[in-house]
Amino acid sequence: MSNQVTSLASGHEGTLRDQFSQYIQRLKGGEMGSLPAIGATIVLAVIFGFSSPFFFTKLNFTNMFVQAAELTMLSSALVFVILLAEIDLSAGVTAGVSMAVFIVLIKSFAWAWVPALLAAFLTGLLIGWVIGFIVAKVGVPSFVVTLAFFLGFQGMQLVLLGEGGVYRIEVPEILAIMNNNLSAWGGWLMIAVCAVVMLALGYWDRGRRARSGLVNRPIAILYIKVAALLLIGGFAVWFMNLDRSQGVIPIMGVPIVVPFTIAILFIGSFVLDRTKFGRHLYAVGGNPEAARRAGIKVARIRIYAFMICAFLAVISGVFHSSRIGNVDGSAGHTIVLSGVAAAVVGGVSLFGGRGKLAHAAIGALVITMIDNGLGLLQMSAGVNFLVEGGVLLFAATLDALARKRSGGPLAR
């Protein structure tokens, strides 16, 4: 390294080739992110594509996105607490209870759906606050607190809905999320907006760096990313815009839940990557003592994380109710473990401090593909659970090994 003033690099230097070799270096260093999960989606697509003629049909392709949306939301919710090396086993039932509040307010108290939905979200936030308070202020391990809520809220659901109570949802706006589709141009507009936002953020960052007199990465990298988005997204939109109906009435277009999910993932990622709160969340997850000494209010960050988790879990609950068209007393009992599995499979570290929402989304896609593919092959539910369990164990092992490799202690 030379003696000139700018002798310290920032990782932004060099040509496209240098950047690529830096990326390879990071991979070798154990920072694989969601790459194993992306690999898994490709492998799974090939396996299921060959073994089932239905897997790549237009209907199934679109269905998978709809199925994955619910899980994506829940695993994204869990990312906020897993980043703190905590866990929320009650995320699913929190959603169940909040949706029970929603439907009871509509059916028994004749509330309009908008205030009822607001009440459901407030219920979620309140539950998140209580869990966060007990974990952060009282000091009970989150595993135990949320296990207690997991059991307790199953009872709460039964109390609110009555034994065996099933309530149909008759709110068209809620049902539309999972069951209706955008028009063809709506889908194209969605992809265009994504590309514009990506470009704008890229230029915004480059502008800031340039004004500070810092080196920027080759602009080609930004263009390649946007081009990849347009290519993959464009193909998906085109495919979903084809008529996938097996009957007389045509079904076409991107399901409404897709832009919803993308928007929520974008906002969540923005908060994690670009705000002080996000930075502090990663810091607390990495080393709570260091965060405390840096003046970060650790307890407050923990409580907020559990509140965000509960809030996003309620959105997942809304998606679920929208898909099946009703609210029942058993909603959200099993999804939470798939949510944890999705986050870990996607590359979110259970040791805290490492992971992104995009990882959770890719992990959710893997879990959904396994679920969907094995279903199409008419495997029994037993096989399904066995495979999912195996994948989770494999992913968690990768996580532990990667952590070992990057030099961190195995457990804190």
Next chain:
Amino acid sequence: MSQLPAIELTGVVKSFGPVDVLKGIDFQVYPGRVTALVGDNGAGKSTLIKGLSGVQPYDNGVVKFFGETVDIHNPRQASALGIEVVYQDLALCENLDIVQNMFLGHEELLTGTLHESEMELQATKALQSLSVRTVKSVRQKVSSLSGGQRQTVAIARSVLREAKVVILDEPTAALGVAQTEQVLNLVRRLADSGVAVIMISHNLSDVFKVCDDIAVLYLGRMVAQLKTSETTNTEVISYITGLHSQDTSAITVEGA
């Protein structure tokens, strides 16, 4: 020395229940100089430092900061004055990069979002002011840094905060020979930039290599404040072990 001390303690007392840990300490630290704080385990080094950093305030005594009497009751006040402590365990987040660690808790914002480029620029400047060349990239994760590099980042963080007094708690304790050398050079440059540095150390060869003044604590008393140029290894050891003070049966304060 005609210069105003950065820190001047007079008659500082601290006890935990019946145990008197600090029994009337007088202590001066000067800007631009490295002052070693040595003493055997239990001599009261940590307690003295915790009082200065606001973690455990003193029971009694006067603390002057550049001639003005100040009260330090919590870490925030110490930090506001410009007193920064680099703890032995460094307090870095391994999952964050160098820039993120250096600005942790003091992030620069622009329109409500993190001003990454400004932080990167300032962090780079702080590292350059210490002539740091050992780190590859300021965007490296701390988990990929060696012990010496981590120490460097922790010290550079205090430069970034424009600290006037930097307290280093055994900065070379866990380091190999080459890295110790690097960190000691760094400590020297930090003092040369006008900062008053207090360095706790058990390693006298490090102390003689880099420190201008040596303050020796023995069982809660400041038994000596010596100039490095006017003392010897043997003399310092005799103060640390208490032999010297038993000979004279009185507390001697030299130098300063």
